[in-house]
Amino acid sequence: MALPTAQPAEVLRAWQKDDLYEKQLAESLSKLMSARYASKAIPLSSVIYRSLTTLKDLQTLGEEYSGIVQVDECYNKLPSYYSRLFSIILSTFGENITRRLIHSIEKRVEQNPSLTVEAQNVLLVSLKTLSSILPQIQNIHRGLAYMGGGPLQIGKTLTGIDYVHVRPAAAAYYAHLRLLGIVTLLHAIVSCGQSLYRAKTHMDQMKEVPNEVDSNKSCVACLEEIVQPCVLPCGHIFCMQCSYGALENCALCRSPFTKNSVVPLMNYFPE
Known part of the structure:
Protein backbone atom coordinates (compact mmCIF):
# COMPACT_ATOMS: atom_id res chain seq x y z
CA MET A 1 0.00 0.00 0.00
CA GLU A 208 14.22 55.97 -31.13
CA VAL A 209 18.04 55.71 -31.27
CA PRO A 210 19.38 56.15 -34.83
CA ASN A 211 21.15 53.17 -36.40
CA GLU A 212 23.89 55.32 -37.92
CA VAL A 213 25.72 58.39 -36.68
CA ASP A 214 24.09 61.36 -38.34
CA SER A 215 25.48 64.85 -38.84
CA ASN A 216 24.25 66.26 -35.54
CA LYS A 217 26.35 66.68 -32.42
CA SER A 218 24.77 63.93 -30.30
CA CYS A 219 26.55 60.84 -28.98
CA VAL A 220 24.44 57.77 -29.76
CA ALA A 221 25.51 56.05 -26.53
CA CYS A 222 24.45 58.76 -24.05
CA LEU A 223 22.32 60.94 -26.37
CA GLU A 224 24.23 64.00 -25.13
CA GLU A 225 26.39 66.47 -27.03
CA ILE A 226 29.69 64.93 -28.13
CA VAL A 227 32.49 66.29 -25.94
CA GLN A 228 36.06 65.25 -26.79
CA PRO A 229 35.10 62.87 -29.64
CA CYS A 230 36.79 59.46 -29.94
CA VAL A 231 36.66 56.91 -32.74
CA LEU A 232 36.37 53.17 -32.14
CA PRO A 233 38.05 50.48 -34.30
CA CYS A 234 34.74 49.98 -36.11
CA GLY A 235 34.79 53.64 -37.24
CA HIS A 236 31.91 54.96 -35.12
CA ILE A 237 32.41 58.12 -33.08
CA PHE A 238 31.39 58.63 -29.45
CA CYS A 239 32.26 61.07 -26.72
CA MET A 240 35.28 60.33 -24.53
CA GLN A 241 33.18 59.74 -21.41
CA CYS A 242 31.33 56.87 -23.12
CA SER A 243 34.37 55.49 -24.95
CA TYR A 244 36.45 55.17 -21.78
CA GLY A 245 33.52 54.56 -19.47
CA ALA A 246 31.14 51.62 -19.13
CA LEU A 247 30.80 51.12 -22.89
CA GLU A 248 32.35 47.74 -23.88
CA ASN A 249 30.69 47.26 -27.28
CA CYS A 250 29.85 49.77 -29.98
CA ALA A 251 26.30 51.00 -29.38
CA LEU A 252 25.65 50.93 -33.14
CA CYS A 253 27.22 47.77 -34.56
CA ARG A 254 27.85 45.84 -31.30
CA SER A 255 31.52 45.34 -32.17
CA PRO A 256 33.59 44.71 -29.02
CA PHE A 257 36.61 46.93 -28.35
CA THR A 258 39.27 47.52 -25.73
CA LYS A 259 40.05 50.84 -24.09
CA ASN A 260 43.57 50.98 -25.57
CA SER A 261 42.09 50.76 -29.08
CA VAL A 262 40.07 53.99 -28.68
CA VAL A 263 41.58 56.91 -30.61
CA PRO A 264 40.82 60.47 -29.40
CA LEU A 265 40.16 62.88 -32.29
CA MET A 266 42.03 66.14 -31.84
CA ASN A 267 40.67 69.32 -33.45
CA TYR A 268 37.67 67.42 -34.80
CA PHE A 269 34.13 68.71 -34.39
CA PRO A 270 31.06 66.98 -35.90
CA GLU A 271 29.25 69.21 -38.35
Missing part, protein backbone atom coordinates in the same frame (compact mmCIF):
# COMPACT_ATOMS: atom_id res chain seq x y z
CA ALA A 2 1.38 3.40 -0.98
CA LEU A 3 2.21 5.82 1.79
CA PRO A 4 0.24 9.09 1.98
CA THR A 5 1.69 12.13 0.26
CA ALA A 6 3.36 14.59 2.61
CA GLN A 7 1.38 17.69 3.47
CA PRO A 8 2.76 21.11 2.37
CA ALA A 9 3.22 22.19 5.99
CA GLU A 10 5.39 19.15 6.76
CA VAL A 11 7.52 19.77 3.66
CA LEU A 12 7.91 23.44 4.64
CA ARG A 13 8.84 22.52 8.22
CA ALA A 14 11.48 20.07 6.99
CA TRP A 15 12.90 22.64 4.55
CA GLN A 16 13.12 25.29 7.30
CA LYS A 17 14.95 22.89 9.62
CA ASP A 18 17.41 21.85 6.92
CA ASP A 19 17.99 25.48 5.92
CA LEU A 20 18.78 26.32 9.55
CA TYR A 21 21.31 23.47 9.84
CA GLU A 22 22.93 24.40 6.52
CA LYS A 23 23.35 28.01 7.64
CA GLN A 24 24.92 26.88 10.91
CA LEU A 25 27.32 24.65 8.98
CA ALA A 26 28.12 27.50 6.57
CA GLU A 27 28.88 29.80 9.49
CA SER A 28 31.33 27.26 10.91
CA LEU A 29 32.97 26.72 7.52
CA SER A 30 33.37 30.46 6.91
CA LYS A 31 35.44 30.70 10.09
CA LEU A 32 37.83 28.08 8.72
CA MET A 33 38.10 29.66 5.28
CA SER A 34 39.96 32.78 4.23
CA ALA A 35 37.98 35.96 3.60
CA ARG A 36 38.54 35.52 -0.14
CA TYR A 37 36.57 32.26 -0.23
CA ALA A 38 34.08 32.98 2.56
CA SER A 39 31.27 33.48 0.03
CA LYS A 40 31.67 29.85 -1.05
CA ALA A 41 30.73 28.59 2.41
CA ILE A 42 26.97 28.58 1.75
CA PRO A 43 26.93 26.36 -1.39
CA LEU A 44 29.70 24.20 0.08
CA SER A 45 27.72 23.61 3.28
CA SER A 46 24.65 22.65 1.23
CA VAL A 47 26.64 20.14 -0.84
CA ILE A 48 28.23 18.60 2.27
CA TYR A 49 24.94 18.42 4.18
CA ARG A 50 23.02 16.87 1.27
CA SER A 51 25.85 14.50 0.35
CA LEU A 52 25.95 13.07 3.88
CA THR A 53 22.16 12.61 4.01
CA THR A 54 20.19 12.57 0.76
CA LEU A 55 22.96 11.14 -1.40
CA LYS A 56 23.42 8.24 1.06
CA ASP A 57 19.72 7.32 1.07
CA LEU A 58 19.24 8.86 4.51
CA GLN A 59 16.70 11.36 5.75
CA THR A 60 17.91 14.87 6.40
CA LEU A 61 17.48 16.15 9.95
CA GLY A 62 14.50 18.23 8.81
CA GLU A 63 12.86 15.27 7.06
CA GLU A 64 13.36 13.10 10.14
CA TYR A 65 11.87 15.82 12.31
CA SER A 66 8.77 16.08 10.09
CA GLY A 67 8.43 12.35 9.44
CA ILE A 68 8.71 12.52 5.66
CA VAL A 69 10.83 10.62 3.13
CA GLN A 70 11.85 11.39 -0.43
CA VAL A 71 10.34 9.06 -3.05
CA ASP A 72 10.35 8.83 -6.82
CA GLU A 73 7.47 9.81 -9.10
CA CYS A 74 5.83 6.37 -8.57
CA TYR A 75 5.59 6.97 -4.79
CA ASN A 76 6.65 3.39 -4.02
CA LYS A 77 10.46 3.49 -3.82
CA LEU A 78 13.37 5.77 -3.03
CA PRO A 79 14.71 8.02 -5.80
CA SER A 80 17.63 6.70 -7.82
CA TYR A 81 21.17 7.82 -7.02
CA TYR A 82 21.43 9.99 -10.12
CA SER A 83 18.05 11.63 -9.44
CA ARG A 84 19.23 12.58 -5.97
CA LEU A 85 22.60 13.76 -7.29
CA PHE A 86 21.05 15.96 -10.00
CA SER A 87 18.53 17.38 -7.53
CA ILE A 88 21.39 18.44 -5.23
CA ILE A 89 23.30 20.05 -8.11
CA LEU A 90 20.23 21.88 -9.43
CA SER A 91 19.08 23.04 -6.00
CA THR A 92 22.54 24.33 -5.06
CA PHE A 93 23.93 25.65 -8.34
CA GLY A 94 20.90 25.79 -10.65
CA GLU A 95 20.42 29.56 -10.58
CA ASN A 96 24.15 30.25 -10.96
CA ILE A 97 24.44 27.79 -13.87
CA THR A 98 21.44 29.40 -15.58
CA ARG A 99 22.91 32.89 -15.18
CA ARG A 100 26.24 31.77 -16.64
CA LEU A 101 24.41 30.15 -19.56
CA ILE A 102 22.43 33.34 -20.21
CA HIS A 103 25.63 35.42 -20.03
CA SER A 104 27.31 33.07 -22.54
CA ILE A 105 24.37 33.42 -24.93
CA GLU A 106 24.56 37.22 -24.56
CA LYS A 107 28.23 37.17 -25.60
CA ARG A 108 27.38 35.02 -28.63
CA VAL A 109 24.59 37.39 -29.64
CA GLU A 110 26.88 40.43 -29.30
CA GLN A 111 29.58 38.80 -31.44
CA ASN A 112 27.25 37.39 -34.10
CA PRO A 113 27.77 39.50 -37.26
CA SER A 114 24.81 37.94 -39.06
CA LEU A 115 22.27 39.55 -36.70
CA THR A 116 20.97 43.05 -37.31
CA VAL A 117 21.33 45.68 -34.60
CA GLU A 118 17.58 45.58 -33.96
CA ALA A 119 17.59 41.80 -33.54
CA GLN A 120 20.60 41.96 -31.23
CA ASN A 121 18.91 44.59 -29.07
CA VAL A 122 15.71 42.54 -28.75
CA LEU A 123 17.61 39.35 -27.87
CA LEU A 124 19.89 41.09 -25.36
CA VAL A 125 17.00 42.82 -23.58
CA SER A 126 15.05 39.53 -23.49
CA LEU A 127 18.02 37.66 -22.01
CA LYS A 128 18.66 40.33 -19.37
CA THR A 129 14.96 40.28 -18.44
CA LEU A 130 15.04 36.49 -18.11
CA SER A 131 18.07 36.79 -15.84
CA SER A 132 16.30 39.34 -13.64
CA ILE A 133 13.18 37.19 -13.13
CA LEU A 134 15.01 33.97 -12.20
CA PRO A 135 14.37 34.50 -8.45
CA GLN A 136 10.68 35.10 -9.17
CA ILE A 137 10.45 31.79 -11.04
CA GLN A 138 11.61 30.10 -7.84
CA ASN A 139 8.99 32.05 -5.86
CA ILE A 140 6.24 31.02 -8.29
CA HIS A 141 7.23 27.37 -7.86
CA ARG A 142 7.29 27.77 -4.09
CA GLY A 143 3.87 29.44 -4.04
CA LEU A 144 2.40 26.56 -6.07
CA ALA A 145 3.99 24.09 -3.64
CA TYR A 146 2.38 25.89 -0.69
CA MET A 147 -1.01 25.57 -2.37
CA GLY A 148 -0.86 22.10 -3.91
CA GLY A 149 1.97 20.26 -2.18
CA GLY A 150 5.24 18.91 -3.50
CA PRO A 151 8.89 19.86 -2.92
CA LEU A 152 9.87 23.50 -2.52
CA GLN A 153 13.04 23.18 -4.61
CA ILE A 154 12.73 23.28 -8.40
CA GLY A 155 15.62 20.81 -8.60
CA LYS A 156 13.58 18.10 -6.87
CA THR A 157 10.55 18.76 -9.08
CA LEU A 158 12.63 18.53 -12.27
CA THR A 159 14.12 15.21 -11.17
CA GLY A 160 10.74 13.72 -10.19
CA ILE A 161 11.29 13.65 -6.42
CA ASP A 162 8.40 14.07 -3.96
CA TYR A 163 7.69 13.32 -0.30
CA VAL A 164 5.50 10.83 1.61
CA HIS A 165 4.66 10.44 5.30
CA VAL A 166 6.28 7.56 7.16
CA ARG A 167 4.34 8.16 10.35
CA PRO A 168 0.77 9.38 10.86
CA ALA A 169 0.55 13.12 10.55
CA ALA A 170 -1.56 15.18 12.92
CA ALA A 171 -4.77 16.32 11.26
CA ALA A 172 -4.66 20.05 10.65
CA TYR A 173 -6.22 22.62 8.40
CA TYR A 174 -3.58 24.44 6.42
CA ALA A 175 -5.67 27.35 5.10
CA HIS A 176 -3.00 29.82 6.27
CA LEU A 177 -0.40 28.02 4.14
CA ARG A 178 -2.65 28.21 1.09
CA LEU A 179 -3.03 31.93 1.75
CA LEU A 180 0.76 32.24 1.97
CA GLY A 181 1.01 30.43 -1.36
CA ILE A 182 -1.45 32.82 -3.01
CA VAL A 183 0.37 35.89 -1.66
CA THR A 184 3.77 34.51 -2.75
CA LEU A 185 2.40 33.70 -6.20
CA LEU A 186 0.83 37.13 -6.66
CA HIS A 187 3.99 38.92 -5.51
CA ALA A 188 6.13 36.91 -7.93
CA ILE A 189 3.74 37.54 -10.83
CA VAL A 190 3.67 41.29 -10.13
CA SER A 191 7.48 41.39 -9.95
CA CYS A 192 7.74 39.53 -13.26
CA GLY A 193 5.25 41.95 -14.79
CA GLN A 194 7.33 44.91 -13.66
CA SER A 195 10.47 43.39 -15.21
CA LEU A 196 8.65 42.75 -18.49
CA TYR A 197 7.26 46.29 -18.51
CA ARG A 198 10.75 47.76 -17.98
CA ALA A 199 12.06 45.57 -20.80
CA LYS A 200 9.31 46.78 -23.15
CA THR A 201 9.99 50.40 -22.20
CA HIS A 202 13.70 49.92 -22.82
CA MET A 203 13.09 48.39 -26.27
CA ASP A 204 10.73 51.26 -27.17
CA GLN A 205 13.44 53.73 -26.21
CA MET A 206 16.04 51.91 -28.32
CA LYS A 207 13.80 52.21 -31.37
Whole structure:
Protein backbone atom coordinates (compact mmCIF):
# COMPACT_ATOMS: atom_id res chain seq x y z
CA MET A 1 0.00 0.00 0.00
CA ALA A 2 1.38 3.40 -0.98
CA LEU A 3 2.21 5.82 1.79
CA PRO A 4 0.24 9.09 1.98
CA THR A 5 1.69 12.13 0.26
CA ALA A 6 3.36 14.59 2.61
CA GLN A 7 1.38 17.69 3.47
CA PRO A 8 2.76 21.11 2.37
CA ALA A 9 3.22 22.19 5.99
CA GLU A 10 5.39 19.15 6.76
CA VAL A 11 7.52 19.77 3.66
CA LEU A 12 7.91 23.44 4.64
CA ARG A 13 8.84 22.52 8.22
CA ALA A 14 11.48 20.07 6.99
CA TRP A 15 12.90 22.64 4.55
CA GLN A 16 13.12 25.29 7.30
CA LYS A 17 14.95 22.89 9.62
CA ASP A 18 17.41 21.85 6.92
CA ASP A 19 17.99 25.48 5.92
CA LEU A 20 18.78 26.32 9.55
CA TYR A 21 21.31 23.47 9.84
CA GLU A 22 22.93 24.40 6.52
CA LYS A 23 23.35 28.01 7.64
CA GLN A 24 24.92 26.88 10.91
CA LEU A 25 27.32 24.65 8.98
CA ALA A 26 28.12 27.50 6.57
CA GLU A 27 28.88 29.80 9.49
CA SER A 28 31.33 27.26 10.91
CA LEU A 29 32.97 26.72 7.52
CA SER A 30 33.37 30.46 6.91
CA LYS A 31 35.44 30.70 10.09
CA LEU A 32 37.83 28.08 8.72
CA MET A 33 38.10 29.66 5.28
CA SER A 34 39.96 32.78 4.23
CA ALA A 35 37.98 35.96 3.60
CA ARG A 36 38.54 35.52 -0.14
CA TYR A 37 36.57 32.26 -0.23
CA ALA A 38 34.08 32.98 2.56
CA SER A 39 31.27 33.48 0.03
CA LYS A 40 31.67 29.85 -1.05
CA ALA A 41 30.73 28.59 2.41
CA ILE A 42 26.97 28.58 1.75
CA PRO A 43 26.93 26.36 -1.39
CA LEU A 44 29.70 24.20 0.08
CA SER A 45 27.72 23.61 3.28
CA SER A 46 24.65 22.65 1.23
CA VAL A 47 26.64 20.14 -0.84
CA ILE A 48 28.23 18.60 2.27
CA TYR A 49 24.94 18.42 4.18
CA ARG A 50 23.02 16.87 1.27
CA SER A 51 25.85 14.50 0.35
CA LEU A 52 25.95 13.07 3.88
CA THR A 53 22.16 12.61 4.01
CA THR A 54 20.19 12.57 0.76
CA LEU A 55 22.96 11.14 -1.40
CA LYS A 56 23.42 8.24 1.06
CA ASP A 57 19.72 7.32 1.07
CA LEU A 58 19.24 8.86 4.51
CA GLN A 59 16.70 11.36 5.75
CA THR A 60 17.91 14.87 6.40
CA LEU A 61 17.48 16.15 9.95
CA GLY A 62 14.50 18.23 8.81
CA GLU A 63 12.86 15.27 7.06
CA GLU A 64 13.36 13.10 10.14
CA TYR A 65 11.87 15.82 12.31
CA SER A 66 8.77 16.08 10.09
CA GLY A 67 8.43 12.35 9.44
CA ILE A 68 8.71 12.52 5.66
CA VAL A 69 10.83 10.62 3.13
CA GLN A 70 11.85 11.39 -0.43
CA VAL A 71 10.34 9.06 -3.05
CA ASP A 72 10.35 8.83 -6.82
CA GLU A 73 7.47 9.81 -9.10
CA CYS A 74 5.83 6.37 -8.57
CA TYR A 75 5.59 6.97 -4.79
CA ASN A 76 6.65 3.39 -4.02
CA LYS A 77 10.46 3.49 -3.82
CA LEU A 78 13.37 5.77 -3.03
CA PRO A 79 14.71 8.02 -5.80
CA SER A 80 17.63 6.70 -7.82
CA TYR A 81 21.17 7.82 -7.02
CA TYR A 82 21.43 9.99 -10.12
CA SER A 83 18.05 11.63 -9.44
CA ARG A 84 19.23 12.58 -5.97
CA LEU A 85 22.60 13.76 -7.29
CA PHE A 86 21.05 15.96 -10.00
CA SER A 87 18.53 17.38 -7.53
CA ILE A 88 21.39 18.44 -5.23
CA ILE A 89 23.30 20.05 -8.11
CA LEU A 90 20.23 21.88 -9.43
CA SER A 91 19.08 23.04 -6.00
CA THR A 92 22.54 24.33 -5.06
CA PHE A 93 23.93 25.65 -8.34
CA GLY A 94 20.90 25.79 -10.65
CA GLU A 95 20.42 29.56 -10.58
CA ASN A 96 24.15 30.25 -10.96
CA ILE A 97 24.44 27.79 -13.87
CA THR A 98 21.44 29.40 -15.58
CA ARG A 99 22.91 32.89 -15.18
CA ARG A 100 26.24 31.77 -16.64
CA LEU A 101 24.41 30.15 -19.56
CA ILE A 102 22.43 33.34 -20.21
CA HIS A 103 25.63 35.42 -20.03
CA SER A 104 27.31 33.07 -22.54
CA ILE A 105 24.37 33.42 -24.93
CA GLU A 106 24.56 37.22 -24.56
CA LYS A 107 28.23 37.17 -25.60
CA ARG A 108 27.38 35.02 -28.63
CA VAL A 109 24.59 37.39 -29.64
CA GLU A 110 26.88 40.43 -29.30
CA GLN A 111 29.58 38.80 -31.44
CA ASN A 112 27.25 37.39 -34.10
CA PRO A 113 27.77 39.50 -37.26
CA SER A 114 24.81 37.94 -39.06
CA LEU A 115 22.27 39.55 -36.70
CA THR A 116 20.97 43.05 -37.31
CA VAL A 117 21.33 45.68 -34.60
CA GLU A 118 17.58 45.58 -33.96
CA ALA A 119 17.59 41.80 -33.54
CA GLN A 120 20.60 41.96 -31.23
CA ASN A 121 18.91 44.59 -29.07
CA VAL A 122 15.71 42.54 -28.75
CA LEU A 123 17.61 39.35 -27.87
CA LEU A 124 19.89 41.09 -25.36
CA VAL A 125 17.00 42.82 -23.58
CA SER A 126 15.05 39.53 -23.49
CA LEU A 127 18.02 37.66 -22.01
CA LYS A 128 18.66 40.33 -19.37
CA THR A 129 14.96 40.28 -18.44
CA LEU A 130 15.04 36.49 -18.11
CA SER A 131 18.07 36.79 -15.84
CA SER A 132 16.30 39.34 -13.64
CA ILE A 133 13.18 37.19 -13.13
CA LEU A 134 15.01 33.97 -12.20
CA PRO A 135 14.37 34.50 -8.45
CA GLN A 136 10.68 35.10 -9.17
CA ILE A 137 10.45 31.79 -11.04
CA GLN A 138 11.61 30.10 -7.84
CA ASN A 139 8.99 32.05 -5.86
CA ILE A 140 6.24 31.02 -8.29
CA HIS A 141 7.23 27.37 -7.86
CA ARG A 142 7.29 27.77 -4.09
CA GLY A 143 3.87 29.44 -4.04
CA LEU A 144 2.40 26.56 -6.07
CA ALA A 145 3.99 24.09 -3.64
CA TYR A 146 2.38 25.89 -0.69
CA MET A 147 -1.01 25.57 -2.37
CA GLY A 148 -0.86 22.10 -3.91
CA GLY A 149 1.97 20.26 -2.18
CA GLY A 150 5.24 18.91 -3.50
CA PRO A 151 8.89 19.86 -2.92
CA LEU A 152 9.87 23.50 -2.52
CA GLN A 153 13.04 23.18 -4.61
CA ILE A 154 12.73 23.28 -8.40
CA GLY A 155 15.62 20.81 -8.60
CA LYS A 156 13.58 18.10 -6.87
CA THR A 157 10.55 18.76 -9.08
CA LEU A 158 12.63 18.53 -12.27
CA THR A 159 14.12 15.21 -11.17
CA GLY A 160 10.74 13.72 -10.19
CA ILE A 161 11.29 13.65 -6.42
CA ASP A 162 8.40 14.07 -3.96
CA TYR A 163 7.69 13.32 -0.30
CA VAL A 164 5.50 10.83 1.61
CA HIS A 165 4.66 10.44 5.30
CA VAL A 166 6.28 7.56 7.16
CA ARG A 167 4.34 8.16 10.35
CA PRO A 168 0.77 9.38 10.86
CA ALA A 169 0.55 13.12 10.55
CA ALA A 170 -1.56 15.18 12.92
CA ALA A 171 -4.77 16.32 11.26
CA ALA A 172 -4.66 20.05 10.65
CA TYR A 173 -6.22 22.62 8.40
CA TYR A 174 -3.58 24.44 6.42
CA ALA A 175 -5.67 27.35 5.10
CA HIS A 176 -3.00 29.82 6.27
CA LEU A 177 -0.40 28.02 4.14
CA ARG A 178 -2.65 28.21 1.09
CA LEU A 179 -3.03 31.93 1.75
CA LEU A 180 0.76 32.24 1.97
CA GLY A 181 1.01 30.43 -1.36
CA ILE A 182 -1.45 32.82 -3.01
CA VAL A 183 0.37 35.89 -1.66
CA THR A 184 3.77 34.51 -2.75
CA LEU A 185 2.40 33.70 -6.20
CA LEU A 186 0.83 37.13 -6.66
CA HIS A 187 3.99 38.92 -5.51
CA ALA A 188 6.13 36.91 -7.93
CA ILE A 189 3.74 37.54 -10.83
CA VAL A 190 3.67 41.29 -10.13
CA SER A 191 7.48 41.39 -9.95
CA CYS A 192 7.74 39.53 -13.26
CA GLY A 193 5.25 41.95 -14.79
CA GLN A 194 7.33 44.91 -13.66
CA SER A 195 10.47 43.39 -15.21
CA LEU A 196 8.65 42.75 -18.49
CA TYR A 197 7.26 46.29 -18.51
CA ARG A 198 10.75 47.76 -17.98
CA ALA A 199 12.06 45.57 -20.80
CA LYS A 200 9.31 46.78 -23.15
CA THR A 201 9.99 50.40 -22.20
CA HIS A 202 13.70 49.92 -22.82
CA MET A 203 13.09 48.39 -26.27
CA ASP A 204 10.73 51.26 -27.17
CA GLN A 205 13.44 53.73 -26.21
CA MET A 206 16.04 51.91 -28.32
CA LYS A 207 13.80 52.21 -31.37
CA GLU A 208 14.22 55.97 -31.13
CA VAL A 209 18.04 55.71 -31.27
CA PRO A 210 19.38 56.15 -34.83
CA ASN A 211 21.15 53.17 -36.40
CA GLU A 212 23.89 55.32 -37.92
CA VAL A 213 25.72 58.39 -36.68
CA ASP A 214 24.09 61.36 -38.34
CA SER A 215 25.48 64.85 -38.84
CA ASN A 216 24.25 66.26 -35.54
CA LYS A 217 26.35 66.68 -32.42
CA SER A 218 24.77 63.93 -30.30
CA CYS A 219 26.55 60.84 -28.98
CA VAL A 220 24.44 57.77 -29.76
CA ALA A 221 25.51 56.05 -26.53
CA CYS A 222 24.45 58.76 -24.05
CA LEU A 223 22.32 60.94 -26.37
CA GLU A 224 24.23 64.00 -25.13
CA GLU A 225 26.39 66.47 -27.03
CA ILE A 226 29.69 64.93 -28.13
CA VAL A 227 32.49 66.29 -25.94
CA GLN A 228 36.06 65.25 -26.79
CA PRO A 229 35.10 62.87 -29.64
CA CYS A 230 36.79 59.46 -29.94
CA VAL A 231 36.66 56.91 -32.74
CA LEU A 232 36.37 53.17 -32.14
CA PRO A 233 38.05 50.48 -34.30
CA CYS A 234 34.74 49.98 -36.11
CA GLY A 235 34.79 53.64 -37.24
CA HIS A 236 31.91 54.96 -35.12
CA ILE A 237 32.41 58.12 -33.08
CA PHE A 238 31.39 58.63 -29.45
CA CYS A 239 32.26 61.07 -26.72
CA MET A 240 35.28 60.33 -24.53
CA GLN A 241 33.18 59.74 -21.41
CA CYS A 242 31.33 56.87 -23.12
CA SER A 243 34.37 55.49 -24.95
CA TYR A 244 36.45 55.17 -21.78
CA GLY A 245 33.52 54.56 -19.47
CA ALA A 246 31.14 51.62 -19.13
CA LEU A 247 30.80 51.12 -22.89
CA GLU A 248 32.35 47.74 -23.88
CA ASN A 249 30.69 47.26 -27.28
CA CYS A 250 29.85 49.77 -29.98
CA ALA A 251 26.30 51.00 -29.38
CA LEU A 252 25.65 50.93 -33.14
CA CYS A 253 27.22 47.77 -34.56
CA ARG A 254 27.85 45.84 -31.30
CA SER A 255 31.52 45.34 -32.17
CA PRO A 256 33.59 44.71 -29.02
CA PHE A 257 36.61 46.93 -28.35
CA THR A 258 39.27 47.52 -25.73
CA LYS A 259 40.05 50.84 -24.09
CA ASN A 260 43.57 50.98 -25.57
CA SER A 261 42.09 50.76 -29.08
CA VAL A 262 40.07 53.99 -28.68
CA VAL A 263 41.58 56.91 -30.61
CA PRO A 264 40.82 60.47 -29.40
CA LEU A 265 40.16 62.88 -32.29
CA MET A 266 42.03 66.14 -31.84
CA ASN A 267 40.67 69.32 -33.45
CA TYR A 268 37.67 67.42 -34.80
CA PHE A 269 34.13 68.71 -34.39
CA PRO A 270 31.06 66.98 -35.90
CA GLU A 271 29.25 69.21 -38.35
